[in-house]
Amino acid sequence: MDILENRAIVIDDTTLRDGEQTAGVAFSLEEKKRIARMLDEIGVGELECGIPAMGEQEQASIRALVDMGLNARLMTWNRAVISDIEASLKTGVEAVDISLSVSDQHMKHKLGKSRQWVKEQLKVALGFAKKHNLYVSVGGEDSSRADLDFLVELLQIAENEGADRFRFCDTLGILDPFATYGMVKYLYDRTGLDLEVHTHNDLGMATANAIAGIRAGARFVNTTVNGLGERAGNAALEEVVMALKHACGRDPHIDTSRFVEISRYVSQASHHPVPDWKAVVGEKVFSHESGLHADGVIKDARNYEGFDPAEVGLQRYMVLGKHSGSHGLLQRLKQLDIDPQQLDVDALLSQVRCVAQQQKRPIDDQGLLRLCNVA
Ligand SMILES: CC(=O)SCCNC(=O)CCNC(=O)[C@H](O)C(C)(C)COP(=O)(O)OP(=O)(O)OC[C@H]1O[C@@H](n2cnc3c(N)ncnc32)[C@H](O)[C@@H]1OP(=O)(O)O
Numbered sequence: 199m200d201i202l203e204n205r206a207i208v209i210d211d212t213t214l215r216d217g218e219q220t221a222g223v224a225f226s227l228e229e230k231k232r233i234a235r236m237l238d239e240i241g242v243g244e245l246e247c248g249i250p251a252m253g254e255q256e257q258a259s260i261r262a263l264v265d266m267g268l269n270a271r272l273m274t275w276n277r278a279v280i281s282d283i284e285a286s287l288k289t290g291v292e293a294v295d296i297s298l299s300v301s302d303q304h305m306k307h308k309l310g311k312s313r314q315w316v317k318e319q320l321k322v323a324l325g326f327a328k329k330h331n332l333y334v335s336v337g338g339e340d341s342s343r344a345d346l347d348f349l350v351e352l353l354q355i356a357e358n359e360g361a362d363r364f365r366f367c368d369t370l371g372i373l374d375p376f377a378t379y380g381m382v383k384y385l386y387d388r389t390g391l392d393l394e395v396h397t398h399n400d401l402g403m404a405t406a407n408a409i410a411g412i413r414a415g416a417r418f419v420n421t422t423v424n425g426l427g428e429r430a431g432n433a434a435l436e437e438v439v440m441a442l443k444h445a446c447g448r449d450p451h452i453d454t455s456r457f458v459e460i461s462r463y464v465s466q467a468s469h470h471p472v473p474d475w476k477a478v479v480g481e482k483v484f485s486h487e488s489g490l491h492a493d494g495v496i497k498d499a500r501n502y503e504g505f506d507p508a509e510v511g512l513q514r515y516m517v518l519g520k521h522s523g524s525h526g527l528l529q530r531l532k533q534l535d536i537d538p539q540q541l542d543v544d545a546l547l548s549q550v551r552c553v554a555q556q557q558k559r560p561i562d563d564q565g566l567l568r569l570c571n572v573a
């Protein structure tokens with residue numbers, strides 16, 4: 199049986215934490231509230247909303263998010279340090295991610311500590327958080343470079359000490375989907391803890407890796423709007439959700455029709471433009487110019503569209519350009535109320551192609567009317 203069957207997938211969106219860690223990005227409180235509200239309204243189950251250890255201003259903004267009374271569970275990010283968790287407690291959140299580096303590289307060359315220290319520190323931090331009745335996700339930073347059997351040991355400690363789940367992090371975005379599947383499955387087969395995947399896009403595989411992790415048994419997945427996040431970013435919310443629906447046949451119960459609206463807002467608030475061709479939310483991803491494609495779409499949009507553009511709040515554009523064919527041209531003429539019988543359509547198509555080639559852009563309606571000598 200497919201492991202995805204009968205398992206509710208929970209989206210833990212970290213636009214307000216890892217997304218805001220994108221170099222140069224800083225959301226205002228109003229922007230954070232609006233992003234949180236929109237994500238909550240579309241049904242995202244959990245929001246990782248900041249890092250209280252950063253100081254009083256960050257704590258106040260997290261408190262303001264808590265005060266909104268959203269349906270989504272709010273979670274903060276913490277190092278495995280008591281003072282970080284104390285700062286989280288001040289904000290009123292009921293869930294924390296307690297992060298510890300788990301690869302030998304990080305333990306030795308970042309923390310300057312041993313595996314034993316990490317195991318002990320996990321107990322200390324987790325014990326403190328559970329004493330305060332917090333829901334705890336243990337974040338395994340750099341899990342993808344960790345010794346898997348050491349990870350299993352850590353997961354056992356986490357489970358014994360009351361952790362609620364473990365977050366498997368491909369911190370550097372160095373895995374492919376097959377490796378992600380193998381590593382997450384290895385952990386899934388050896389622990390009773392719920393698993394989460396946190397994937398980065400350094401090799402362009404964040405979404406694919408997130409899906410692979412879910413297929414291997416992870417029930418939680420970290421996403422960000424537009425794939426914002428450290429370096430090349432995280433798995434994009436809109437991509438993961440649409441992939442779950444259309445590649446995996448699972449509906450994570452998110453109102454996807456607002457994806458474009460949310461994407462545009464986060465793009466503006468983060469000062470990070472979304473390319474026209476960005477999967478799922480790019481303005482032009484449902485533009486059809488090529489003759490065979492345009493013909494196919496005119497006959498039945500499902501010939502060349504994997505999902506309806508309206509499903510994410512986009513629209514379809516039929517474009518006349520260098521690669522156009524006669525069916526696309528005839529359709530446009532019809533829309534402009536021009537009788538093709540009066541024209542040499544083959545000659546007009548040649549002109550359309552030629553002008554588009556010269557201008558290096560599509561022909562708009564005015565341009566077409568001029569070519570038809572009607573303008
Ligand atoms: C992979 C990720 O995205 S993890 C999230 C990272 N996010 C951020 O760093 C953004 C917010 N960070 C901050 O505001 C600051 O870095 C703070 C408040 C957390 C800490 O600030 P500072 O005390 O000035 O320390 P600084 O950031 O320079 O150094 C980090 C320290 O935390 C330690 N540390 C790093 N990760 C962990 C961890 N998971 N658990 C315990 N200690 C850790 C480092 O070893 C270093 O300690 P050292 O001083 O003993 O060498």
Ligand SMILES: O=C(O)CCC(=O)C(=O)O
Nearest residue numbers: 297337338339340367369
């Ligand atoms: O440790 C965590 O919970 C997440 C850290 C993170 O953002 C990462 O590993 O990329």
